[in-house]
Amino acid sequence: MFNALLISSLYVLDQDKALDFYVGKLGLEVNTDQDLGFMRWLTVNVPGDARQVLLETPGAPGLDPKTAEQARELVTKGATGGHLFFTTTDCWKTYNELRAKGVEFTEEPTERPYGIDCGLRDPFGNHIRFSQPLAAAAPVGSDEKRSARPSK
Amino acid sequence: MSRAVEELNRRMLRARDAMDRAYAQPLDIPQLARVANVSEAHFIRTFRGTFDETPHRYLQRRRVERAMYLLRATERSVTDVCLDVGFTSLGTFSRSFRHIVGEAPATYRRRGPIKAVPNCFAMAWTRPSSFGEAVARKIV
Numbered sequence A: 001m002f003n004a005l006l007i008s009s010l011y012v013l014d015q016d017k018a019l020d021f022y023v024g025k026l027g028l029e030v031n032t033d034q035d036l037g038f039m040r041w042l043t044v045n046v047p048g049d050a051r052q053v054l055l056e057t058p059g060a061p062g063l064d065p066k067t068a069e070q071a072r073e074l075v076t077k078g079a080t081g082g083h084l085f086f087t088t089t090d091c092w093k094t095y096n097e098l099r100a101k102g103v104e105f106t107e108e109p110t111e112r113p114y115g116i117d118c119g120l121r122d123p124f125g126n127h128i129r130f131s132q133p134l135a136a137a138a139p140v141g142s143d144e145k146r147s148a149r150p151s152k
Numbered sequence B: 001m002s003r004a005v006e007e008l009n010r011r012m013l014r015a016r017d018a019m020d021r022a023y024a025q026p027l028d029i030p031q032l033a034r035v036a037n038v039s040e041a042h043f044i045r046t047f048r049g050t051f052d053e054t055p056h057r058y059l060q061r062r063r064v065e066r067a068m069y070l071l072r073a074t075e076r077s078v079t080d081v082c083l084d085v086g087f088t089s090l091g092t093f094s095r096s097f098r099h100i101v102g103e104a105p106a107t108y109r110r111r112g113p114i115k116a117v118p119n120c121f122a123m124a125w126t127r128p129s130s131f132g133e134a135v136a137r138k139i140v
Helices: A015-025 A065-076 A091-100 B002-022 B029-036 B040-051 B055-073 B078-084 B090-101 B105-109 B117-125
Strands: A007-011 A029-035 A040-045 A052-056 A084-087 A104-112 A115-121 A127-133
Touching: A007 A065, A015 A029, A015 A040, A015 A052, A065 B002, A091 A104, A091 A115, A091 A127, A104 A127, A104 B002, A115 B002, B002 B029, B002 B040, B002 B055, B029 B040, B029 B055, B040 B055, B055 B078, B055 B090, B055 B105, B078 B090, B078 B105, B090 B105
Parallel strands: A007 A052, A084 A127
Antiparallel strands: A029 A040, A040 A052, A104 A115, A115 A127
């Protein structure tokens, strides 16, 4: 069966703006930026992490124009549910750095039973969270048997 | 036309995020309209067009949702919970709560404490549905 999750996809409304945000502000790196003709294949990853996020614009050929319009509207309403959840070694430090870069936060760092985390939005409306996990806490969503990933 | 809609949606989302974040504070329409960067007159109508309910109603549901959580996760009195989530009148709080949840705050509390910790933080993330007339989710 599967042994990893390699690529997941997020709708963005403009790939250049997405690059400015995800690479320029959030500090991800470009994994692949390739013109396939019918689409621009643009993926980013956390430096040192194999998992990629495809920054995809809703549109042809996958979606007809009317559906694409609807998808774009849902993104701007924060209704597409394509959340990303990152981890960090210092939530407050990262929060302050990103705030200084003008990132729009929905929630400041808050202590939770599993660590400290906060929420932000990308320029299009996607919801993003990042967390500083407690050393002993299992990653959110994992079963308890799985051991916690060491924070880097 | 659609880019204009997208931009307005995004601004309304910003105002809604502000309500989710600062529900405990005395938010008013002028403040929220400023967050959304639109005129006050425009704000209520546009917000309603975007999320299918008025900003006032959204804020009320967010406050009630937080109150539902506090009633079952803490020992605070109903009056304290009412004030904690941003209501200033116990009467308005009780009426809104009953209207949205379908029962009085004290009755709701008698469902008992929320047991699992994961449930608590799952709730902390949960936003009440804001599309249409969906009522606040009851945590069983």
